[in-house]
Amino acid sequence: TQWLAVHFAREYNKKLRVNAIAPGFFLTEQNRYLVMDKKTGKPTPRGETIIAHTPMSELGQPEDLIGVAVWLASGASRFVTGVVVPVDGGFSAFSGV
Numbered sequence: 625t626q627w628l629a630v631h632f633a634r635e636y637n638k639k640l641r642v643n644a645i646a647p648g649f650f651l652t653e654q655n656r657y658l659v660m661d662k663k664t665g666k667p668t669p670r671g672e673t674i675i676a677h678t679p680m681s682e683l684g685q686p687e688d689l690i691g692v693a694v695w696l697a698s699g700a701s702r703f704v705t706g707v708v709v710p711v712d713g714g715f716s717a718f719s720g721v
Contacts, residue, residue, distance in 0.1 A: 629706035641705040643696050648712020649674045650684040659683060679714030 629642035651659065659671030667675060675681055692709050695701050710716045 625708050626706040633705070641696075641701070643701075643705060644708045645689060645692055645696070646708050646710045646712065646716070647689060648684055648710065648715040649678065650686060650688070652686065674715075677715060677718060678712070679718045682713060684711065684713060 625642060625644045632640045632642055649655075649659070659668055659674060660666070661668050671683070675683065689711055692711050696704070696709070
């Protein structure tokens, strides 16, 4: 992301911003069967491990990405480029990933 931000600014337009959103563990239809027990609706052992290593103690919801995406697309972040914004409930800070 950092290299791409510098490259695009130099080659194309100084005002072009390149950023990324790094989602953590989100509950989606793609992974629901891995992290939630279908019968009980409670976390599976894998889900419990993920939640235990997430300071906010929950899985993310897709809607949790909206605020960061809107901010990065808005003028409020006009001087932000070359960053990766983690949206992971603190997982990356806590687990050492």
